[in-house]
Amino acid sequence: MKIVVVKDYAQMSIKGAELIAETVKSNPEAVLGLATGSTPEGLYSELIRMHKEEGLDFSKITTVNLDEYYGLSGDHPQSYRYFMNEKLFNHVNIDKNNTYVPNGGAEDIQEECKNYDKNIEKLGGIDLQLLGIGGNGHIAFNEPEEELNFGTHLTDLTKDTIEANSRFFDSIDEVPKKAVTMGIGSIMKAKKIVLLASGKGKAEAIKELTSGKITTDSPATILQVHHDVTLFVDEDAASLINISK
Numbered sequence: 069m070k071i072v073v074v075k076d077y078a079q080m081s082i083k084g085a086e087l088i089a090e091t092v093k094s095n096p097e098a099v100l101g102l103a104t105g106s107t108p109e110g111l112y113s114e115l116i117r118m119h120k121e122e123g124l125d126f127s128k129i130t131t132v133n134l135d136e137y138y139g140l141s142g143d144h145p146q147s148y149r150y151f152m153n154e155k156l157f158n159h160v161n162i163d164k165n166n167t168y169v170p171n172g173g174a175e176d177i178q179e180e181c182k183n184y185d186k187n188i189e190k191l192g193g194i195d196l197q198l199l200g201i202g203g204n205g206h207i208a209f210n211e212p213e214e215e216l217n218f219g220t221h222l223t224d225l226t227k228d229t230i231e232a233n234s235r236f237f238d239s240i241d242e243v244p245k246k247a248v249t250m251g252i253g254s255i256m257k258a259k260k261i262v263l264l265a266s267g268k269g270k271a272e273a274i275k276e277l278t279s280g281k282i283t284t285d286s287p288a289t290i291l292q293v294h295h296d297v298t299l300f301v302d303e304d305a306a307s308l309i310n311i312s313k
Contacts, residue, residue, distance in 0.1 A: 081110030101197035197258035205286030218253030
């Protein structure tokens with residue numbers, strides 16, 4: 069696991085975007101696993117800048133998103149499909165037919181989950197998976213549990229996650245209580261993983277992630293056994309870990 073400590077959120081976003089851009093340039097038909105939430109917004113802004121000012125080409129890129137709120141259609145302003153369109157897809161030359169987000173409004177949600185994993189396999193797997201991390205150590209919506217799911221599945225959101233995400237809604241009552249999420253196994257199959265973390269609220273989770281121990285109480289700790297993981301963390305998020313110079 070490679071840990072890169074940077075000064076602040078802006079630097080974290082730039083460094084993460086540079087790594088994604090390297091993948092896009094070296095493999096114009098790459099499959100990118102993407103994340104939502106406030107953490108990757110700066111990274112997406114930087115990718116848009118690279119596209120407009122430097123000609124970064126997304127025309128043959130395929131994307132697969134980690135998760136979606138259960139019960140929200142893709143045109144709902146708080147859905148993750150809407151987020152991706154607004155924060156990235158509408159501003160670069162990507163074919164939206166090649167952008168995949170779980171369908172949170174599917175009539176048969178179990179079938180949707182199975183088909184989502186089958187589609188990732190059909191695409192040849194994920195070349196680079198972008199991740200954030202929750203304050204409780206969740207990745208995607210794989211929350212702390214006694215057991216963790218391997219594949220894409222419907223999951224209950226914890227009270228902490230609902231409270232954290234309520235800032236995006238008019239009230240906490242509007243926050244969905246369930247989500248469709250890639251499982252730990254789907255994430256771990258990615259050829260390369262990049263995780264971003266910013267702020268003191270993520271410091272404890274980063275400490276756990278780099279502890280040398282694996283626990284379902286902090287699902288992100290499983291990343292320690294992946295062969296190619298890069299963490300971009302700002303000084304606040306890295307405040308509880310020791311980095312050898």
